[in-house]
Structures are given as C-alpha cells and as structure tokens.
Amino acid sequence: MKVSSTVEQVFAHAVALEQSGGLRNTIFAIKNRIFILNYDHTVLLRFKLRKSEVPFSQSISFRANDYDSNEFHEEDGKIVFITKNGDYTRIKKCGTPDTTPESVQGIFAEYEEVDMDNFIAITLDKGVIPNLDRNLSHTEFVGKKGKALTLIQRNIYSGSIIEITKGGDDDGLLASDSLLSADIEPIAIKTPDLIALFSFQDVLTFYLPKQGVGDFIKVESIHKQKRDMSGIIACCIYDEIIDVKEATKPGKKEEGGKPSMKRRTK
Amino acid sequence: MKYTYWEIREMVSKVVPRMTVLFTEKKKVSAVREKGRKRNYQQFNLKESEWKKQERLLNTEEINSFLEISLRAQACPMPFNMDIWDGLLCPFNCIYCYANAFRASLYTAFFDNSKTMGFRHCNPTYYKQEMDKMGKLRALPFDKKKELSGIYKAFSLDIPLRMGIRFEDFLRSEAREKVSLEMLNYLADIEYPVMINSKSDLMGRDDYLDALSRNKGGTAVHVTAITSNNEITKRLEPGAPSFEKRLEGIRNMTKAGIRVVARIEPYLFLLTDEPAELEYYMKSMWDAGVRNITFDTYSYTALNPGIRQSFINAGYDFDRMYLAGCDSQPLGSLLLGAFMQLFRDYGFSCSTFDMGNAPENDQAVCCEVGDWFEKKGASFNYGSTVMAARFIQEKNGTPVTWAMFRDWVDEKGGFLTSELEQNVHELWNLGGNVAYSHRWAAGLSPIGRNDDGVIWKWDSEAEDYRVQLLEDISI
Numbered sequence: 001m002k003v004s005s006t007v008e009q010v011f012a013h014a015v016a017l018e019q020s021g022g023l024r025n026t027i028f029a030i031k032n033r034i035f036i037l038n039y040d041h042t043v044l045l046r047f048k049l050r051k052s053e054v055p056f057s058q059s060i061s062f063r064a065n066d067y068d069s070n071e072f073h074e075e076d077g078k079i080v081f082i083t084k085n086g087d088y089t090r091i092k093k094c095g096t097p098d099t100t101p102e103s104v105q106g107i108f109a110e111y112e113e114v115d116m117d118n119f120i121a122i123t124l125d126k127g128v129i130p131n132l133d134r135n136l137s138h139t140e141f142v143g144k145k146g147k148a149l150t151l152i153q154r155n156i157y158s159g160s161i162i163e164i165t166k167g168g169d170d171d172g173l174l175a176s177d178s179l180l181s182a183d184i185e186p187i188a189i190k191t192p193d194l195i196a197l198f199s200f201q202d203v204l205t206f207y208l209p210k211q212g213v214g215d216f217i218k219v220e221s222i223h224k225q226k227r228d229m230s231g232i233i234a235c236c237i238y239d240e241i242i243d244v245k246e247a248t249k250p251g252k253k254e255e256g257g258k259p260s261m262k263r264r265t266k
Numbered sequence: 267m268k269y270t271y272w273e274i275r276e277m278v279s280k281v282v283p284r285m286t287v288l289f290t291e292k293k294k295v296s297a298v299r300e301k302g303r304k305r306n307y308q309q310f311n312l313k314e315s316e317w318k319k320q321e322r323l324l325n326t327e328e329i330n331s332f333l334e335i336s337l338r339a340q341a342c343p344m345p346f347n348m349d350i351w352d353g354l355l356c357p358f359n360c361i362y363c364y365a366n367a368f369r370a371s372l373y374t375a376f377f378d379n380s381k382t383m384g385f386r387h388c389n390p391t392y393y394k395q396e397m398d399k400m401g402k403l404r405a406l407p408f409d410k411k412k413e414l415s416g417i418y419k420a421f422s423l424d425i426p427l428r429m430g431i432r433f434e435d436f437l438r439s440e441a442r443e444k445v446s447l448e449m450l451n452y453l454a455d456i457e458y459p460v461m462i463n464s465k466s467d468l469m470g471r472d473d474y475l476d477a478l479s480r481n482k483g484g485t486a487v488h489v490t491a492i493t494s495n496n497e498i499t500k501r502l503e504p505g506a507p508s509f510e511k512r513l514e515g516i517r518n519m520t521k522a523g524i525r526v527v528a529r530i531e532p533y534l535f536l537l538t539d540e541p542a543e544l545e546y547y548m549k550s551m552w553d554a555g556v557r558n559i560t561f562d563t564y565s566y567t568a569l570n571p572g573i574r575q576s577f578i579n580a581g582y583d584f585d586r587m588y589l590a591g592c593d594s595q596p597l598g599s600l601l602l603g604a605f606m607q608l609f610r611d612y613g614f615s616c617s618t619f620d621m622g623n624a625p626e627n628d629q630a631v632c633c634e635v636g637d638w639f640e641k642k643g644a645s646f647n648y649g650s651t652v653m654a655a656r657f658i659q660e661k662n663g664t665p666v667t668w669a670m671f672r673d674w675v676d677e678k679g680g681f682l683t684s685e686l687e688q689n690v691h692e693l694w695n696l697g698g699n700v701a702y703s704h705r706w707a708a709g710l711s712p713i714g715r716n717d718d719g720v721i722w723k724w725d726s727e728a729e730d731y732r733v734q735l736l737e738d739i740s741i
Contacts, residue, residue, distance in 0.1 A: 040578075041287040099291065107289055137589055138283060154281050156594035159735035188283045215286050236283035240276060242536035244583050247286040 001057055002071045010034055010047050010227075013199050014064040025064035028101035029056045035104045036064070041234070043193050045200065046108055048228040059101040066094040111216060111232040114249055118214060119207035120184055122149055123222065126202045129195055131164045138188040138236055141208055141217075143180045149208075153191070183211040187235035200229055209235075216247040268733050271604035275539065278597055281739050282590040285583050292579045295572050305378070324377035329388045332396060333417045333427070335682055340689040341702035342619070343631045343646040343653055344461065345682075346420040348393075348427045350435045350446045353385040358434055358465055358506040361576035362532055364567050365432060385437070387445045394452050397421070401456060412680045423645040423679045424483065426459035426635070436466035436474075447477055454481035459644040461486045461635060463529070465506045470515030479522040484642035486525040486635040488560065489516055493538040494547035501580040509547075513554050520555025525638045528556050532564035533602050535591035537582060548612045558634035559609050561618040563602050564592040566701060595706060599623055600732035603708075621706040622732060624655040625724070648674070649681035651693050655704035659724040668694050668718035695719035708732060 003011075014025045014036050024039035032049040049055060060074055068081035074096070083090040120143070128151070132139060136153040143149040151164040187209070197204060197219060207218035215237050221229040234247040269277070308317040329352050339345035354373055355366050373380035403414065403422035411422040429435050435446045453460045454477050462485075468474060469487055478485040493499060494509050507515075519526050528551050530538070551559070569588065577584035591598045599622025606616045606623065617627035617634050629636045632652055639646075646653070657674055658666045668691060681687035692698040696705055696712065704710060709728045714721040 037288075040285070041289055041291065042285060044288055111288065137585070140283075154739040156281060156589065156597055156735075156739060159596075159738040161739055161741065190285070216288070232288060234286040234288045236285050238280050238283050240279045240536060241284060242534075242582050242587060243284075244290065244578055244581055245284070245286050246290060247288060 001054075001073055004053050005070075006053065006227075007034065007049065008070045010036075010200070011064070011067050011070075015067050017064070017196050017199055026061060026097045026099070027064055027067070028059075028061040028099075028104045030059045030101040030105055031055045033105065035101065035108060037099070037104060038193070038196075042190065043196070043231060043233050044104070044108055044111075045197075045229060045231040047200075050228075061096050061099070061101050061104075062094055063097060066092070068092040108232060111218070111247075111249060112230070114214070116207065118210050119218065120180060120182065120210060121205050121207050123203060123205050125204075126198045128164060129198055131162070132191055132195065133162055134191060134195065136162070136191055139191050139194050140186070140188040141184060141206075142186065143184040143208070145181065145183050146179050148179055149184070185209045185211050185213070185215060185235070186238050187215055187217070188238075189217070189233055189235060193233060197231065197233075201227055214248050216249070267604055267607060268730070269604065271539075271601070271608055274601055274604045274736065275536070277736055277740050278535070278590050278601060281736075282586055282594075282597070284586050293575055295575045295579065321378040322376060323379050324373060324383060325386070326379060326383040327386050329386055331388070332393065333421070335416055335420060335686075336431070338702070339647055339650060339682060339686055340693060340698070341621070341651045343648070343650050344426060344428060344633055344635075345647050345650070346417070346425045346427055347431045348429055348449070349388060349432055350429055350449055351385060351387045351437065351440060352433050354380055354383055356434050356505075357437060358503055360465075360503040360506060361580060362502060362534070362564070362568060362573065364565070364570055364573060367570050367572055385439045387443070388449075390445055390448045390452070393449065397452070397456070397458075408679070412676070415683050419679070419682055420647075424459055424643060425645050425647060426461045426484070426486070426639055427453065428461050428463065430463035434464060434466060435462070436464045436468040441468055441471075444473075447474060450474065450477035450481070450485075453483065454478075454485075457481060457483040459483040459485070459639050459642060461488065461633065461639075463488045463490065465490045465503065465512065467507050467511045467515030470518035475518060475522045475524070478519065478524050482642070484525075484639050484644060486527060486633075486638055487519055488527045488529040488633065490529040490531060491547075491551075492530050492532065492534065493543060494550060495538075495540070495543045498537065501582075509550070513550055516551070516556060517554045525558070525635060526554075526556050527558045527560050527634045529560050531560070531562040532568070533561055533591060533605055534564065535587050535598075535601055537587060539605060544608060548609060548614070552612065552614075557613070558615045558617075558629075559606075560632060560634045561602055561606055561616065561620070563598040563620050564588060566592060568592065595622065595701075596732040596735045599706065599708075600730075600736060603732075619652065621651065621655065621702070621704055622708055624652055624704065624707045625659045625709050627656070630656045645679055647682055648678040649687060649690055651690060651702055651704040654690065654694060655707040655710060658704070658710055658722045659707075661724060662726075663724060665713055666722045666724075667716055668720075691719070694722075 011027060014027055017025060026037050028035040032055040034047040036045040058074060062079040069083040071082045073080055078093045079096055081092040133153055136155055140152040142152050153162040201221040203222040205220045205222060215235045217233040217235055219231040221227055307320045309320050311318045329349055331349050334347050336342055336345035336347055354369055400421050403418055406422055414422055440446050489512055491509055491512050496508055499509055516526050574584040591601060599620050602620050603623040603626060609616050615628040615634060617629045617632040619632045631646055654671055657671050675681060689698060693703045708730050709724055709726060711723055712720045713723045
C-alpha cells in the first residue's frame with residue numbers, strides 16, 4: 001500500500017521524535033486509525049484519517065525508526081518498505097513489534113470511554129514550550145478549586161522552581177473568568193512527553209482528572225479538520241510507592257501493587 | 267538532623283513523582299548492545315597467497331592482572347585491589363549492578379571468544395611469587411616506604427588488600443577450585459590485612475573461616491545485603507543467596523572473631539526502606555553479631571538503559587529511584603544520611619562513601635574498618651578526598667590549607683602516587699571529577715585562597731545545603 005502525504009507526515013513526526021530523543025515510538029495502523037505508542041507506554045496518540053483518505057487495507061505496525069518509505073506492506077510477519085530510486089528498487093524488511101494494532105486500539109478505547117465529568121479541560125499552545133526547562137524531568141499541573149492552573153518544574157539539583165502561568169502572575173493558565181471548578185489531581189507529565197505532544201499540533205486541549213478520580217490525562221487537537229489527534233497520557237503521581245502501576249481509570253480500582261499511602265496536596 | 271528519615275522521604279516523594287503506564291509489558295533486556303564483531307573473519311594475505319584468520323582471543327582461563335590501585339583512589343581510603351575471579355556475567359545477576367554491562371561491553375567489543383569464557387581466575391602461583399618479592403618492602407624504614415609509589419607503596423604500608431571489587435570471588439566455582447581460599451591462606455601466612463566484598467555465604471564455611479580468622483594482619487568482610495525482604499531480594503538479586511543464607515555466613519564469621527560489616531549499597535529510595543523490613547534487618551544483623559554498617563547511594567554509572575528496563579520489568583520505577591536517590595546529589599545524600607540515622611539509633615556504627623555525609627560518619631574510613639585494621643598496624647590511603655573532608659572537619663572551625671592537609675598525609679606515608687596527589691589537589695581546588703569532591707560534604711565551605719588554592723573550613727552550625735534545597739523546592 002502507498003500512504004498519502006498527510007499520513008506520511010504523521011509517520012515523519014514520529015520518526016523525527018524518535019531521532020531527536022523525544023519519544024521512542026511504535027506506529028500502529030488499523031483501518032482509518034493510526035496509533036503512536038512511546039517506548040515507556042506513557043503516551044498513546046491516535047490519529048483519525050480524513051474521509052477522503054484511503055483506510056489501511058491491513059493492520060500494520062512497525063517501529064518508527066524503521067520507517068523507510070511511504071510504500072510498504074506486511075509479508076510473513078515482516079514489514080517491507082519499498083523505495084524506487086531511478087532504475088533501482090530498494091526493499092527494507094523489518095521485524096514487527098509484539099503488541100498488535102488491535103490490542104493498542106483496545107487499550108485506547110478503555111481509556112477513552114470514561115466519564116468526562118471527571119475531567120477539567122484546559123487549552124495549551126506551543127508557546128508554552130520555550131518556558132519549560134528541558135533538563136528537568138517532570139512538569140507538574142497544579143490546580144486548586146477557584147484558582148487558575150499553573151505549570152511547575154522543580155529543579156532537584158539547584159533548588160529553584162519554575163512556575164509557568166499564562167498572562168499575568170495571578171492569571172494562571174486559564175483566563176481569570178475560567179478558574180478551576182474543582183481541585184485537580186496532583187500530577188505531572190515527563191517533560192519530554194509534554195514537549196513531544198506539540199510536534200503534532202500547535203494547540204491542544206488537555207483534560208485533567210479531578211482530584212481522586214484518576215491519574216491519566218486526555219489530550220485532543222483543537223483544529224480537528226487540520227489533524228484529528230487524541231491522546232492518553234499516563235501521569236506521574238506523588239505517593240510513597242516505587243512500583244510501576246497502570247494508570248487508574250475513573251471508577252476503577254487500582255490494580256496491582258500496594259494501595260497508595262498518601263496523595264500529594266499542594 | 268532537622269528532619270527524620272520518614273519526613274524527608276515524604277517530602278522527596280512530593281517533588282519526585284512515580285510513573286504510571288497505560289499498560290505493562292516486559293521487554294527483553296540485554297546487558298549491552300554488542301558491537302557486531304564478525305565471526306570466523308579471514309583476510310587473504312597477498313604475499314603469502316593464503317587466507318589468514320583474523321581474531322583477537324581473550325585468555326579465558328586466567329586473569330593476567332595483578333594488584334592495582336583503584337581509579338577511584340582520589341576519593342577512596344582503601345583503593346588497593348586484588349582480582350581473583352572474573353567472568354562475562356556474574357551468576358548473582360543483580361539487576362542494579364552495572365559491572366555486567368561494563369564487562370560485556372569491553373569483552374564483546376575487543377575479543378572474539380568472550381562468550382565462551384565462563385569463569386576465569388588469577389594465577390595464584392604468579393600472585394604469590396610476585397608478592398613474595400615485594401615482601402621485603404614491608405620491612406623498610408618508614409622514610410624509605412614513603413619514597414615508593416603505587417602498589418609497592420601500598421603494600422609496604424600494609425594498606426588492606428580488597429577482594430571482590432569487580433567480580434564475586436566466592437561463587438560455587440570457588441567452592442570447588444578454592445582459588446580465593448588459596449590467596450586468603452597466603453595472606454594469612456604473610457599476615458597481610460585483607461578485606462572482602464561479597465554477597466556469598468561461602469566465607470562462613472570452616473576452611474574459609476580458618477583462613478580468615480588466623481590472619482594476624484586482620485580480616486574484614488563486607489557482606490552486601492540491601493534488604494531483608496526476600497521477595498525484593500529475589501527480584502533484585504535473583505541468583506544471590508537469600509538474606510537468611512547470608513546471615514548464616516555472617517553468624518559464623520562473627521563467632522570466629524572476624525569483623526563483618528553489613529553493606530547497604532545501593533540504598534534504594536522507597537524500595538528497601540519499609541519500616542517493618544528495616545526493623546527485621548537491624549535485629550537480624552545485630553543478633554548475628556554485626557555492629558558496623560556501610561552505606562552508599564546508587565551510582566551515577568547506573569544510568570544504563572538495560573538496568574532501567576530490568577527495574578521496570580521487575581515492577582519498579584527506576585526513574586524515580588534514580589532521580590531522588592542518586593541523580594540529585596543533595597536529595598540522595600540527605601535521604602541516605604537520615605536513613606543511616608535509623609541504624610545509628612539502633613546502636614550500629616555507620617559510615618558512607620557518600621561525600622555529603624562524610625562528616626557524620628562514625629569512622630574516618632568509610633568502610634567501617636578503620637578501628638579494626640589500625641589496631642593491627644595497617645594503614646590507609648590518607649591522601650584522598652574522604653580523608654580530606656574528615657581532616658578539615660577535625661580542625662573544628664580552623665581554616666585549613668592544602669599544605670596542612672598535604673603535610674598530614676605525608677606524616678602518614680604520603681600520597682600513593684604523584685598523579686594521585688595532583689588529582690586530589692585538583693579536587694581540593696574545586697576542579698576534577700566533581701562526583702568525588704569533598705565540596706559536597708555538609709558543613710564544609712571554601713573560605714578563601716592562598717598560593718596552593720582553596721582554604722576550607724568546617725562549620726558545625728552551618729546550614730545544611732541539602733535541607734535548604736529540599737525546603738526550597740517543597741514550597
């Protein structure tokens with residue numbers, strides 16, 4: 001199959017992210033959906049093809065770094081990229097990841113099907129990125145009921161704190177007439193993950209979980225006609241446990257590990 | 267300290283978060299990405315008109331090395347090493363250990379037969395012959411010993427030899443071949459002090475106990491046990507003896523009059539610090555006769571993709587542990603210092619190589635064997651930054667110049683090499699590899715300069731920069 005230039009753009013972003021060290025990605029395509037999953041399984045993005053674009057005739061998956069051409073197919077469990085250069089044809093064969101496109105689609109659906117009343121929407125644009133210190137591992141979303149949301153980075157090496165607000169000091173990331181209707185869960189995103197999201201879209205809506213209802217963020221592109229992107233981000237949380245856990249979906253009990261001893265309050 | 271360990275742990279947990287994932291999946295871990303050496307590679311030699319096999323072979327039977335001064339000697343008071351055993355992979359397979367990755371990288375990059383090497387060991391006959399030749403150095407007058415350099419100086423001054431620094435010397439193969447035992451018996455015969463690092467219980471066997479206990483030069487054994495939780499031990503150290511097995515070996519050694527130091531290295535934030543497990547650890551060690559413990563944070567060298575993935579596969583958030591317990595030197599040091607206090611409160615004598623806590627150490631020699639070996643006439647590498655931190659501290663508020671420290675080191679036998687003196691001087695003046703600088707020691711401050719560089723001072727009332735940092739980012 002040969003993919004359109006817009007689909008190729010999505011792939012190209014995933015490849016560029018991998019090569020710039022932002023995210024190590026795996027790409028999955030199934031019918032009219034493309035999924036990009038990062039190596040740590042903390043970010044899963046879904047792109048919907050436009051109606052005018054040809055859906056994928058077969059489910060396909062490959063590691064972003066293997067991407068070689070917009071013409072490819074799967075053959076005997078290998079992904080085969082075909083490139084024609086003048087009189088020559090280059091064929092690159094690569095292994096496929098263990099996770100299937102169908103299972104990734106299922107995981108996305110599980111997180112997507114949650115009650116949005118448990119989330120608070122905020123909009124961030126690419127302009128936030130230059131304010132972030134890329135050397136600091138995490139960026140926190142801090143928000144209390146009646147106050148505006150702030151992004152915080154704590155420098156655990158020097159002792160400094162970066163606070164990012166939109167507009168004046170007191171405005172926060174929301175306009176003053178849009179103060180938070182509830183406390184949000186004290187959560188953070190790995191800074192490279194946050195920055196990487198803006199490679200695909202300049203303006204994004206983040207759906208932040210209200211306190212106590214979950215620890216993942218949904219993200220969506222504002223200009224869906226330009227590129228219909230949705231994403232799920234497993235957040236970082238502030239308890240006193242070291243086990244890797246699966247992000248808790250609202251209404252579901254925490255799976256595995258010990259129950260959280262404490263929740264962070266700011 | 268201003269805060270208890272539990273308060274600090276909670277505060278750090280609020281600034282360094284835990285990762286969650288959308289779903290879990292174990293990934294394959296390889297010790298190292300191999301460099302792709304060709305197999306059975308041959309080149310056609312035009313002159314001789316024949317194919318020649320091109321390969322570089324590692325001696326899979328024998329280690330060619332001899333005694334050595336560690337590359338960490340600029341900071342370490344006990345840097346005199348003796349390699350007995352070696353192998354591509356240590357069967358204890360501790361997931362936090364980066365030595366396997368280092369060896370795999372080194373051996374697979376430069377040799378064609380590394381995968382067939384199994385275990386190899388030193389040639390004890392060669393070691394003994396060479397050390398016999400060096401024996402006369404120990405009888406030299408002190409002034410003559412000071413003129414020596416490197417391993418000759420270390421040997422002449424009876425700086426304890428260390429076994430088990432790069433590889434475990436007490437595996438099952440040792441139980442069969444008894445090479446370490448042969449060297450221990452030799453060291454006992456020449457009454458040369460020795461210290462072992464190990465996770466094995468083999469040293470508790472009668473023949474090893476005999477070799478260790480009859481050494482009039484002194485023997486000490488560091489037994490690494492980072493937790494008393496057997497489930498965590500199985501996940502972190504899948505091939506190593508259980509906590510109980512190690513305790514059994516320890517019990518036998520302490521009964522035989524051997525100094526056993528429990529070793530908690532690496533200290534792992536939120537993983538090996540559960541209250542009930544700590545209580546059990548302390549009681550078990552105390553009952554087994556242990557009175558000394560040495561600690562350290564995780565090493566910067568551990569930041570390796572394979573190690574990270576191994577932790578994640580075991581179900582643990584490597585990033586959180588590494589960021590809080592190691593990458594942030596102030597936080598890691600603060601956590602460790604307060605953690606050690608829990609053991610001090612129980613009655614243990616506690617020290618660490620972590621420079622931030624060096625002034626709080628119960629012994630100047632951070633291996634917790636200074637008292638043990640000194641009374642038997644052994645010496646140490648006094649020209650190191652750990653000792654520099656202690657020297658400045660002992661001056662109790664008096665400004666300390668490089669010349670004062672250098673003269674003190676000279677009285678003790680001098681720097682082991684002139685290169686080492688240069689390195690330590692560079693660190694004294696805030697240069698060199700910052701990880702080994704005494705600048706991290708809480709309470710030490712540079713207060714001026716003279717012709718030799720920085721003048722240091724110890725202030726017991728000084729604000730702890732580590733506490734200050736944590737408070738600043740906890741707002």
